[in-house]
Amino acid sequence: MPLDKDLAARMTKPDFWPLYLFDDEATEAYDEEWGEEDEEELFRTEFSLGQGLGLELEFEPGLTHVNLGVVSPGVAEAETVGWDDMAHFHPHVMPWSELDLLCRAAALHDPALRHPGPMLALLLRFAFLAEDADPDAITPLVDAAFAVVRPAEAGVAGGLRDETRDLFEPRDLRGTGIEWTTRPDGCRAVTQHGRDRLPLYSLREPESDGFPFAAWSALLARASEVVGAVxxxxxxxxxxxxxxxxxxxxxxxxxxxxxxxxxxxxxxxxxxxxxxxxxxxxxxxxxxxxxxxxxxxxxxxxxxxxxxxxxxxxxxxxxxxxx
Known part of the structure; x- marks a missing residue:
């Protein structure tokens, strides 16, 4: 399924990425332009991996709210795996390796979802750096993704795109006690020991009953299958x-x-x-x-x-x- 046409069109507007990245000035200008009586914008798009599995992203600029859900067979609505806003956020859904895998699989399944490209740029806020993350493998893909979606933006910091640094610095959880465990149902969960620096905000903790572990595991298995089939x-x-x-x-x-x-x-x-x-x-x-x-x-x-x-x-x- 290609990127939703309304979202794709909105992404070309100069204010989209500042709004999506929760830039204070862009958010304030948006609030002033859109009065309380105006209908609020809501964008929804799905990244499909086939067999009824995929990810659904919702973005409400007026609420500075982004929601990510997993789509699975037999479930009427996408199940939330994380969200990001300016209040009670839970954006730590997956390590970089899972995001990269999902983007590769989605691109292989649908040629319209090029990787690096919009999917990586949009979903990066739901990834975090764990102990095994290698910045050398990450930076080129993320820089390229933002070069694709924001070609007019030349702003870089020491050879690194501003978006890359701004998104990952608050999500660098290396050295903060991140630990992966396997639940009794075989699904991977994440926890953290020592929250004195950057806390983990995730629904994916071992005892959580709010994270769709089975659906997420099925999604990752499908992604590995798509990539491995080559x-x-x-x-x-x-x-x-x-x-x-x-x-x-x-x-x-x-x-x-x-x-x-x-x-x-x-x-x-x-x-x-x-x-x-x-x-x-x-x-x-x-x-x-x-x-x-x-x-x-x-x-x-x-x-x-x-x-x-x-x-x-x-x-x-x-x-x-x-x-």
Whole structure:
């Protein structure tokens, strides 16, 4: 299901992203422009992964409220997994790895949902950085997503887009006692020991009865299935394709995308999303996750090898690759 047309149109307006990111000046100007008697705007869009599973996002600019729900078969309405506002927020829904996985799967399922693109930019506020988060793998995708949705905004901070830093700094829960546990029903839950710095605000805590654990687990399983299904394509066993993928898996692999695109086409590989990603990527990070998927590499392994150290929250200890 492509992005809701009303939301897609609204996203092109200059005030949309400041409103969505809860910019104080934009919110105040919006309140002054929209009187109490005006009908409040409400935007709703679904990101489908097929088989009746997906995510539903609702945004009410006038209330500075964003709600995220999981859609599942047999359930009439999306079940809330988190929300963000300026009062009683619970936005810590998922670690970065889950958000990236869901965006990859949605893009593979629906070519209109390009990754990085609107889905990542819209849902980033519901992700957080846990101990295993690698800023080097995250920054290139997030920067590219905001470059896609806000191409006129050139504002960067030390080589990093402002939106990337502003969204992740209050969601950097590394070193705050984040712990993942497995509930008796087999679903993963998150808790925190020591809330003295950045507290965890999540419905996904182990004893919670307000989080749809089974539906969320089914959604993640479906995402893994969609991404993993690519490996079943016989074209990927072609010797020329394998050789090209091996070259692309090197630190300078972005230099070998042309031969990979040619080899894939010659072997009869016809997945439009992945062919487009390696032949006409919106950014190197799009081609990188496509190569990871095609080569069966671990999620997030290749992106930092191509991009080097991140400036996100101090980056990491990885050294930038030499030209």
């Amino acid at each position: 490996q079943g394509d016989p074209a990927l066993r072609n010797p020329e394709v394998r050789a090209a993928l091996d070259s692309c898996a090197e630190p300078d692999g972005h230099r070998h995308l042309g031969p990979l695109a040619t080899a894939l086409a010659g072997a009869g590989f016809d997945h439009p999303v992945l062919l487009r990603a390696v032949s006409e990527p919106v950014a190197p990070a799009e081609a990188a996750w496509a190569v990871e998927t095609l080569a069966g590499l671990p999620q997030g392994e290749l992106i930092p090898a191509w991009s080097g150290a991140s400036r996100l929250i101090g980056g990491s200890s990885r050294s930038a690759p030499q030209p």
